[in-house]
Amino acid sequence: MENNLILFGSMTAMMRARDLLRKNGIRSATVRTPAAYRRGSCGYSLRVSRDIDRAVGMLKQQRIPVSGVAAVDAL
Amino acid sequence: MIYFDNGATTYPKPPAVVRAVCSAVTRLGANPGRSGHRMSLRAAETLFSCRQEVAALFGLQEPERVVFTQNCTAALNTVIHGVLKQGDHVVISSLEHNAVVRPLEAMKRRGVDYSVAEVVEGDDEQTIRHFREKFRANTRLVICTHASNVFGIRLPVERIAALCHLNGILFCLDAAQSAGVVPIDLRNSGMDFLCTAGHKGLYGPMGTGVLIINSATTPDSLIQGGTGSFSAEKAQPEVLPDKYESGTPNVAGIAGLREGVRFVRQRGAAGIEQYEMQLARRLYNRLSRIERVLLYTQPPSLGTHVPVVSFNIEGMDSEEVARLLDERFGIAVRAGLHCAPLAHQTMGTNTLGTVRAVVSVFNNAAQVDQLTGAVNKIVKLNEKKVAIDSGSVLK
Numbered sequence: 001m002e003n004n005l006i007l008f009g010s011m012t013a014m015m016r017a018r019d020l021l022r023k024n025g026i027r028s029a030t031v032r033t034p035a036a037y038r039r040g041s042c043g044y045s046l047r048v049s050r051d052i053d054r055a056v057g058m059l060k061q062q063r064i065p066v067s068g069v070a071a072v073d074a075l
Numbered sequence: 076m077i078y079f080d081n082g083a084t085t086y087p088k089p090p091a092v093v094r095a096v097c098s099a100v101t102r103l104g105a106n107p108g109r110s111g112h113r114m115s116l117r118a119a120e121t122l123f124s125c126r127q128e129v130a131a132l133f134g135l136q137e138p139e140r141v142v143f144t145q146n147c148t149a150a151l152n153t154v155i156h157g158v159l160k161q162g163d164h165v166v167i168s169s170l171e172h173n174a175v176v177r178p179l180e181a182m183k184r185r186g187v188d189y190s191v192a193e194v195v196e197g198d199d200e201q202t203i204r205h206f207r208e209k210f211r212a213n214t215r216l217v218i219c220t221h222a223s224n225v226f227g228i229r230l231p232v233e234r235i236a237a238l239c240h241l242n243g244i245l246f247c248l249d250a251a252q253s254a255g256v257v258p259i260d261l262r263n264s265g266m267d268f269l270c271t272a273g274h275k276g277l278y279g280p281m282g283t284g285v286l287i288i289n290s291a292t293t294p295d296s297l298i299q300g301g302t303g304s305f306s307a308e309k310a311q312p313e314v315l316p317d318k319y320e321s322g323t324p325n326v327a328g329i330a331g332l333r334e335g336v337r338f339v340r341q342r343g344a345a346g347i348e349q350y351e352m353q354l355a356r357r358l359y360n361r362l363s364r365i366e367r368v369l370l371y372t373q374p375p376s377l378g379t380h381v382p383v384v385s386f387n388i389e390g391m392d393s394e395e396v397a398r399l400l401d402e403r404f405g406i407a408v409r410a411g412l413h414c415a416p417l418a419h420q421t422m423g424t425n426t427l428g429t430v431r432a433v434v435s436v437f438n439n440a441a442q443v444d445q446l447t448g449a450v451n452k453i454v455k456l457n458e459k460k461v462a463i464d465s466g467s468v469l470k
Contacts, residue, residue, distance in 0.1 A: 009304055011304070044111075
């Protein structure tokens with residue numbers, strides 16, 4: 001299954017995003033950001049398997065800063 | 076010991092605070108967020124949940140606006156040194172602490188000037204007029220204590236903040252004596268920055284403080300270094316709160332602060348204010364009935380004061396009164412200038428200083444009565460001593 005990573009510049013933004021997604025029924029997991037995406041990151045990302053577009057839209061709406069989104073095969 | 080030195084730091088702390096600090100030292104011994112292992116992540120979660128608690132206490136949605144500092148002084152210094160540039164002018168109140176005055180004195184060497192607006196107890200209109208009169212074309216920032224740490228007098232900070240915004244001036248609130256003691260809602264407050272201690276009315280451990288950035292204007296960072304984020308970049312991250320939190324944070328302290336803030340939120344700042352003000356009024360009223368006790372403010376009232384009472388005994392040094400209270404009666408207060416000579420100058424007590432008693436939720440009416448009983452005895456002891464010294468008892 002394809003994994004989508006949402007990248008963040010700060011741990012605080014990542015945790016706030018995780019809580020928001022959880023509250024809205026979108027499951028995510030906190031993972032270490034792979035080396036290829038680590039530049040500009042706090043070192044942690046949210047792995048989201050489903051509803052990635054809805055998840056990112058939600059974060060934008062709540063003005064939670066996202067550094068980027070990456071599709072990765074396996075983690 | 077009966078502790079009335081809560082203006083310096085509250086004591087005791089709620090048991091949950093003590094447990095959280097111990098637990099953090101023994102179970103969260105990892106650098107938060109830096110290392111990738113589970114304990115590191117758990118430590119980071121602790122910081123995050125404390126940010127959430129603090130944000131909620133002040134009515135904010137965004138925990139990233141909560142910056143942890145060493146104390147209130149460090150938060151104030153971040154605003155003062157991070158916002159002001161050569162040629163800027165600042166207005167402060169006449170009740171400010173040295174945490175505001177000394178950094179501004181230092182900034183004079185960098186071409187920043189400041190003016191002092193006189194606070195008139197019981198007359199908000201005059202106080203506001205005094206602020207307005209001090210504004211100049213180059214006034215960049217107003218820094219205002221929410222309540223005097225010496226006299227408990229509250230300032231009309233919401234109105235001063237609104238006045239600042241009308242004039243395009245940033246507003247910084249020093250909430251060292253008010254956070255957790257009176258309700259503060261930063262939503263639509265016009266307050267750009269709030270600085271407070273974590274170890275006073277928020278009941279956290281010493282070594283904790285908070286800066287809240289409630290503005291689009293962000294100060295420059297005072298220190299730069301590792302944040303655990305953007306590690307490949309040489310430049311300090313601009314993202315909040317990382318911009319201001321270089322270096323390993325005080326995880327155990329912040330774990331305790333989280334429980335302290337939860338304690339305050341469970342009780343409600345309004346309920347705390349009501350309880351503490353009742354005790355402060357009782358203290359003031361009883362002191363006012365003792366001959367030779369000098370009081371300097373109007374009776375403390377909800378909305379116009381915080382539960383801080385300053386007094387002196389006529390003919391006695393404030394430090395001597397505090398020493399006797401401690402040594403003979405086991406009561407802790409603070410005497411002297413309380414790091415606020417400007418406030419003492421304003422109230423005419425800069426020579427003697429005052430004896431200051433500040434109540435917390437852990438004080439009660441019986442303790443207040445013990446304090447006033449002890450003051451009464453000290454007055455009598457001093458009268459006897461004066462009589463002996465002057466030889467009048469022999470006549």
